[in-house]
Amino acid sequence: MADHQLPALRKAIRDMHTGGSTDISAGYLLGLRELTRVHATGGSTLLLISDGHANSGEQDPKFFTEVSTKSAADKVTTSTIGLGTGYDETILEALAQGGGGAHRFAGTIDEAVGAIAAEVDDLLDKTIVNAVLRLTPTTAMTSAPAIEVLQRLPYWKDGETYVVQLGDLYSGENRRFVINIELPGIAALGLCKIADITIEYLDLAARQEITVTMPVNVNVVPGDVAAGRISDPIVRAERLILEAQSAKSLAVDELRSGKTKEASSRLQGTAANLRREASLIPVTDERSAESLAIIRAEADEIETLAQTAQNEDIFYSSKRMTESYSRKTRSRNVRNEPTDPSLNTDDYLN
Structure with a gap:
């Protein structure tokens, strides 16, 4: 100037x-x-x-x-x-x-x-700008599948294709997205392609639009064989964490209504449930060990939020909880997160 x-x-x-x-x-x-x-x-x-x-x-x-x-x-x-x-x-x-x-x-x-x-x-x-995921079901099923995006991400339908806005991605980030597909009947046993997933994004370094397409396959087996299968530990861990976020949302509502004890108790119960679930996961490889660490880290965070609800004022607690809820329900990676959210009210910004 x-x-x-x-x-x-x-x-x-x-x-x-x-x-x-x-x-x-x-x-x-x-x-x-x-x-x-x-x-x-x-x-x-x-x-x-x-x-x-x-x-x-x-x-x-x-x-x-x-x-x-x-x-x-x-x-x-x-x-x-x-x-x-x-x-x-x-x-x-x-x-x-x-x-x-x-x-x-x-x-x-x-x-x-x-x-x-x-x-x-x-x-x-x-490194990636405006990643978009497109999921297009195939005609292999007897009727249209029921598809649910478990994270709170913007999505819509374009014809038969579900379009999910993933947002920007960052170097070194490991972000997971969970899509629940309820499959109707499939006529034949064996490997079956139920959908195609296409990911579109702008590669920031190359300034180039990239499109990657991959199939979603399931192995159709008799019912007695399917009954003995074990769910993927990483997927199980992510589902448990997403389900736990509803407790944060309800706790925020309780805090705003002045029900501090109820909010703290809800969060403590959710953390205890996560730890019980974690105890049921056998550590057999790196993936199962990673899933166990993810669940325990979330339980630790929820316990900290429960303590914050008890020790801090309602406005502070609800905002700290909303921040956590926002990040976890959208699978956002976090940087520079405060390690101790219990702060003196004299330090607050006014």
């Missing part, structure tokens, strides 16, 4: 007055409009930081999910950071969910710095 512009800039800042309102939609839409002028071939990331509740403009979380989902399809990732305990985590999480980015909670100044640094790390480590 040239020196002759500084006096005008200082005057403009002095003349600014707070209006006592927060219009998140206006700020977000303005940011999107600015990004459309850039036309970055490798995609863009919009980081929205807020410390207040939306009390003007659009206030329906569905609106924010729909707009950010459409923007993600145009290679604009939306991430959000909530500062302090006075912001609206429902709206910020909706933006991140639709926009394929992260939602982070910063309860202190140090956490705010860490959250912004984590976003910078994401930008530096990003």
Whole structure:
């Protein structure tokens, strides 16, 4: 900025007055409009930081999910950071969910710095932009299968194809997605292709659109043989973790209703159930050992959230829980996560 512009800039800042309102939609839409002028071939990331509740403009979380989902399809990732305990985590999480980015909670100044640094790390480590998964069933089945995407990811149907928006992926990240397919009858025994999966994404380094297609096969066997099969430990672990997220969602509702003890008890019960399930998994190879570690890590995190619900105020606890719920239900990898969420209220951002 040239020196002759500084006096005008200082005057403009002095003349600014707070209006006592927060219009998140206006700020977000303005940011999107600015990004459309850039036309970055490798995609863009919009980081929205807020410390207040939306009390003007659009206030329906569905609106924010729909707009950010459409923007993600145009290679604009939306991430959000909530500062302090006075912001609206429902709206910020909706933006991140639709926009394929992260939602982070910063309860202190140090956490705010860490959250912004984590976003910078994401930008530096990003290798794939706007990954999209397409699942197309074949005609091998006697009727159409029932398909359920277990993660909270934006998805829709394009004819007979299910389209799932996976978002951006990062170097060194191991992210899992679970799709449940309820199969109707298949006429013959043996190997059968039930669907094709196509993954489309932009390779950021090569600036090239990539498409990879692979079959989904099942081995059709008699009922007595199928009864003796053992479920894949990694898939089992991921399903258990996803099912545990519903407890976080219910606990958030309980916290907001002032039912702190009920929320903490629910989370403690969920953690105990995960540990029981973990004890049933025999460690026979690296995959089973990995699944065991995943379940135990989730149990540890839920126990920490239960302690937070007991020891911290409702606003802090619900926001910490929403951050965890957002990440785990969308299989987001996390960076720079605070190791100790139990903080003094005097340290909170206001």
